[in-house]
Amino acid sequence: MVLCLVALPVFAVLSIFSVKYRKLTKEAFDCLFKTVTFRKCRSGLDNRIRAVLTGRIIRLSPGIAKIFYKNYKIFSWVLFILLVWSFYVSFIGIHNYILYGNCNGPESSGFCIFDPTGSNSRISEIDYVIPANITYPVLEDDDPIIGDPKAELTIIEFGCYTCPYTKNAESTVQKIIDYYNGRVNVQFKTFVIPNHPFSTESALAADCALEQGKYYDYHKLLFDNQEKMNYDMLISLAGSLGMNMTQFTNCLEDEKYKFEVQDDTFMGLEAGVPGTPTFFIGKSKVVGPKPFKTFKNIIDEELKK
Amino acid sequence: MNVEKLREDFPILKKPIIYFDSACMSLKPRQVIEKVSKYYTDYTACAGRSSHKFAHEVEIQVAGTRKEVKCLINAKRDSEIIFSKNTTESINLIANSFGLKPGDEVIISDKEHNSNLLPWLKLAKKGIKVVPVESNEDNTFNINNFEKAFTENTKLVSVVHTSNMDGVTNPVKEIVKIAHNNNAAVLVDAAQSVPSKEVDVQSLGVDFLAFSGHKALGPTGTGVLYGKKEMLEKLDQFLMGGETVVDSTYTGYEPEELPARFEAGLQNYAGIIGLGEACKYLKKVGLKNISRHEFKLNKMLSEAFADNEKISILGPKDPEQRAGIFSFIVSGMDIHDVSGMLSASRNIMLRSGAHCVHSWFNKRGLKGSVRASMYLYNTEEEAQAFIDELNKILKF
Ligand SMILES: Cc1ncc(COP(=O)(O)O)c(C=O)c1O
Numbered sequence: 001m002v003l004c005l006v007a008l009p010v011f012a013v014l015s016i017f018s019v020k021y022r023k024l025t026k027e028a029f030d031c032l033f034k035t036v037t038f039r040k041c042r043s044g045l046d047n048r049i050r051a052v053l054t055g056r057i058i059r060l061s062p063g064i065a066k067i068f069y070k071n072y073k074i075f076s077w078v079l080f081i082l083l084v085w086s087f088y089v090s091f092i093g094i095h096n097y098i099l100y101g102n103c104n105g106p107e108s109s110g111f112c113i114f115d116p117t118g119s120n121s122r123i124s125e126i127d128y129v130i131p132a133n134i135t136y137p138v139l140e141d142d143d144p145i146i147g148d149p150k151a152e153l154t155i156i157e158f159g160c161y162t163c164p165y166t167k168n169a170e171s172t173v174q175k176i177i178d179y180y181n182g183r184v185n186v187q188f189k190t191f192v193i194p195n196h197p198f199s200t201e202s203a204l205a206a207d208c209a210l211e212q213g214k215y216y217d218y219h220k221l222l223f224d225n226q227e228k229m230n231y232d233m234l235i236s237l238a239g240s241l242g243m244n245m246t247q248f249t250n251c252l253e254d255e256k257y258k259f260e261v262q263d264d265t266f267m268g269l270e271a272g273v274p275g276t277p278t279f280f281i282g283k284s285k286v287v288g289p290k291p292f293k294t295f296k297n298i299i300d301e302e303l304k305k
Numbered sequence: 306m307n308v309e310k311l312r313e314d315f316p317i318l319k320k321p322i323i324y325f326d327s328a329c330m331s332l333k334p335r336q337v338i339e340k341v342s343k344y345y346t347d348y349t350a351c352a353g354r355s356s357h358k359f360a361h362e363v364e365i366q367v368a369g370t371r372k373e374v375k376c377l378i379n380a381k382r383d384s385e386i387i388f389s390k391n392t393t394e395s396i397n398l399i400a401n402s403f404g405l406k407p408g409d410e411v412i413i414s415d416k417e418h419n420s421n422l423l424p425w426l427k428l429a430k431k432g433i434k435v436v437p438v439e440s441n442e443d444n445t446f447n448i449n450n451f452e453k454a455f456t457e458n459t460k461l462v463s464v465v466h467t468s469n470m471d472g473v474t475n476p477v478k479e480i481v482k483i484a485h486n487n488n489a490a491v492l493v494d495a496a497q498s499v500p501s502k503e504v505d506v507q508s509l510g511v512d513f514l515a516f517s518g519h520k521a522l523g524p525t526g527t528g529v530l531y532g533k534k535e536m537l538e539k540l541d542q543f544l545m546g547g548e549t550v551v552d553s554t555y556t557g558y559e560p561e562e563l564p565a566r567f568e569a570g571l572q573n574y575a576g577i578i579g580l581g582e583a584c585k586y587l588k589k590v591g592l593k594n595i596s597r598h599e600f601k602l603n604k605m606l607s608e609a610f611a612d613n614e615k616i617s618i619l620g621p622k623d624p625e626q627r628a629g630i631f632s633f634i635v636s637g638m639d640i641h642d643v644s645g646m647l648s649a650s651r652n653i654m655l656r657s658g659a660h661c662v663h664s665w666f667n668k669r670g671l672k673g674s675v676r677a678s679m680y681l682y683n684t685e686e687e688a689q690a691f692i693d694e695l696n697k698i699l700k701f
Contacts, residue, residue, distance in 0.1 A: 044641060047639060047641060047642060047645075048641065048645055050642065050645075051641065051642045051643075051644075051645025051646045051648075051649065052645055052646075052648075052649040053649070054642075054645075054646050054649070054650075055645060055646040055647065055648060055649020055650035055651075056649050056650065058646065058649075058650035058694070058697055058698070059650055059651075062697040062700065065646075065650075065697070065701075066700060066701045069642075069646075069701050070701065
């Protein structure tokens, strides 16, 4: 009976992968159900499990097999306690996930079963096969640096002004710059997401703002007004920053920085960027608006080098 | 008999298994598998009804099998061989067609397989009396009890030839003599004997004999009923349908000749044709050799555990009387545990349970036994592996 209790969740998980275990799961469930309703469970499932486990152990050591066979009740209780323990751990995981967005707790950047694609990893994806040989992105003088230009480490971010996940990451980026206080800065490269309206235009507009020395404020305004973005908005935002409007409008209409924007996107593709936002910290790639801790772990390692 | 060479004919034996469940289902040699496959790839058709090339081929092949089976059990005529789907169906045919009436008595042994018990128990509901003969203490047939079981109402004796439970072979020749002296006919359940020993229906004198092809290297779903011509002719028809009649009107029909009148509907042609190949294979190896080989293996097992007080072997001590079957109970240990452990530890495939002889176990308050049944492809190494593994468990 106890073995059935242990078997049920184990088989249930295995049955995701194999039909064989679906039948066993059903049997374990039937057995459990009969037991709790005070009926006799005749499937003999626990005996079968015991026999199979004992047989397997015989291969390793008949002595241990004997101990197991004779004391299987104790073993099944131990297994049962382990099971309860694993439930407890899972519960903590869920708890952490709810609080910190990661089931391993606030200090970890590990894989989280509850967030396998996860909101923390969510990006605006592009339909593109990632190249087998990745060319890591490089810093370029013509792209703006956010933060102290003399910092020891530069994070390269591939983002899109009309991507909600890039926007989500903005606060974390700012936090990183503040936290490292001059040791880390960020180079923002525009990565065009073809199915996002105004993805290209806003990227072009940002370069036009850079030309007039208004990049940082414009960059911020683009994200602040992301939901309402349209062509006129690009222009009016420039106006609100007191730019030379003839120069700005010409720049935007002539697609003056078209090749610049394209080059950035290509660089991202070659680097295996699956979507926005994607960050490169040294050779580590961070995909999605991950929590600050995730960045911190990698940055600290990089800074040690 | 070169077992190593012969094993090469059994593709399934490439797997790392020790197959000791041949009493239930024998493995199949390549020759049989290919023959079955050939029917499906080269000449799929009905026999007897159509007149094209394929149909002819099927007819020739089925007739060939009938001849092979006839030779295998030394029947007098091909027409005495009726194909069925298994031993069970063959026995049911007799139970339904023999014409037993209320008050008639049928003698069986006390350790019949359900397929030679239930058809009679069903008749018992209609007032036919079923009389089981109690075996000796060591599970061998008790001729005295048998003789005493006859009354003037005894019409039929239906006994197992070699038991699937303990491997004991009943003295059919003697049984037949006594039965015939009492004007009773004899049906023999030869499911376990035909696959592994020389069975000669004429010398035994039986009236009917049933066996399954699938326990004798043949394809699944193949069975045979042998009947003496004059006995078969007296039988009523059982299943009715295509090929069982020469002609029919809305009010009547004219039965076919033997054996067609008992083979209703489209037959398992592929299976039957494969069975012919299985008979050839058995003949090639030699049934005497097979019996001898089974005895050799059973002797190994029996001697290894003869003095072990934890093991009780079903049936007589002497392995020569137990064919290829080593059926045992381990004291203090569940039978399914034993088979489960041996399967998990060394891939030894056994059967544990009542082996469809519930009646015998129920009477003794037992759940069943563990059964190792060996056949021509099993080796001494396998027998030794079984002994070694079981010994490990016995130390528990
Ligand atoms: C002695 C005996 N009789 C009858 C049968 C029934 O055979 P089938 O299931 O092929 O009809 C078996 C099969 O185990 C048997 O061993």
